[in-house]
Amino acid sequence: MSRLSKSVLLPTTVFFGAGAAVLVLHIAPASIAEDSVSILPAQQGTAAQQSAGEDKSKGQPPAREWGDPTPGERRYPSIGARMLPPPRDYKPTITAEMAIERIKATGVRPDVLSSGDLTAELVVYSNDDYGDVQDDGSVTPRHRSIKAWAIRTAEAPVEVHGPIHRKPDTDQLPSCPFVYVVDATSGEALAAFQSCEEERY
């Protein structure tokens, strides 16, 4: 069942007054039952760290093992995301217009949604970093080779959050590619991300 069909209406409060009845409803747009509040056991010192002693600045995260790029591929290494061209005979269940309507319904990053500069492209989407953490610390990706609409703009101002009482280094905020991802079969909105590290082949 797609997540689109999971929306439920839960009556929570009923007010009666002056001859009128108002039913106040609360919308639970999607189930979150898969999330528990369980906490992973604290990880203790690792062999890699111990070999580095107390100087943890010496090590480097391993490079991604993505191999040679495919023509037409887009990579976002700092997000863990890749987008490959879809099979030539692939026919999406939903149209690009429907996918754009779906992401507009989320309301996420209204500045991007209202920019009028969005383009839709069919891709095969994977993300190595987003997923479920296993007991051994590895991640089982949730998004692997999903045929999807990538709805993208080349330049959107970065929404900078950051620590309490610290402004960014510059008053001129960067503009970077921004991508929404919608499952082209189920219509489910999967993700949105912004990264200046976009590699196109």
Add this chain to the structure above:
Amino acid sequence: MRHKRASKRRLFRAILGAAIALTAITVTSTPAQGALSDCGPADYTRTYHGGFYWPYKADWNSGGHRFEGASAEITVRSGAVCGSDTNRQNFSDAWSMIAGASDGWVQSGYERWHSSSIYFFSQTYRGSGFNPDTYYDLSTALTVGSVFRFWQQYDGNCFCLHSNVNTRRLLSTSWNPFGNWTEPFSPQFAGEVRYRASDLPGSSTRRADFTKLQAQNFYGDGWVSMPHGMTSVNDNTTRWVVGAVSDTHIYVYTK
């Protein structure tokens, strides 16, 4: 006669259904509490906070306060945003964070914009000369009142920071914070808005609680309860409340 009654019943059900749907849409799109209608001047280079952070302490290395990660269980509340900026970066959020002394940060939490639902987000920033990376998890629109553990975890296996929600990973850094940031690192826990005219998440009867506040220790990578000594910040005391029940339980809300 029976046919007419059935038709009336169907018509009544259709009207009731339409009314319920309209009510639901109205409830969803109406901001909560009392965010102001006028946002005031925009400054997209800064945000405003209500929360707590671990401040610089001279004995940060010898006093058992050398941290590398941060964790909190945060109750999801809807923060209404001011009304005159409907299509830009007008947001209200809550998060946990580990930040370098003067450079980058890694954070995860929940966020909403004008007329949007509430979603998980994560942002990582290596520091000067680089740009932030941001991930929004659209797979789950969050239910108000639910509780999630948002935690930023240093991993000695990859010399990187992971940004997590419960057992879900949102982002991992492709760089080593110890090779890019200045110590001491600061665990932080806060609600945040673009405009001071917007609401922090929570109300006086349904606060945005941050519980089980923890920091990850540099030595051994284990997790400890936040010790006594955090500093509170409230950028709009007229409208927001920032308080603490204990060293490991804080809250924010809009009056």
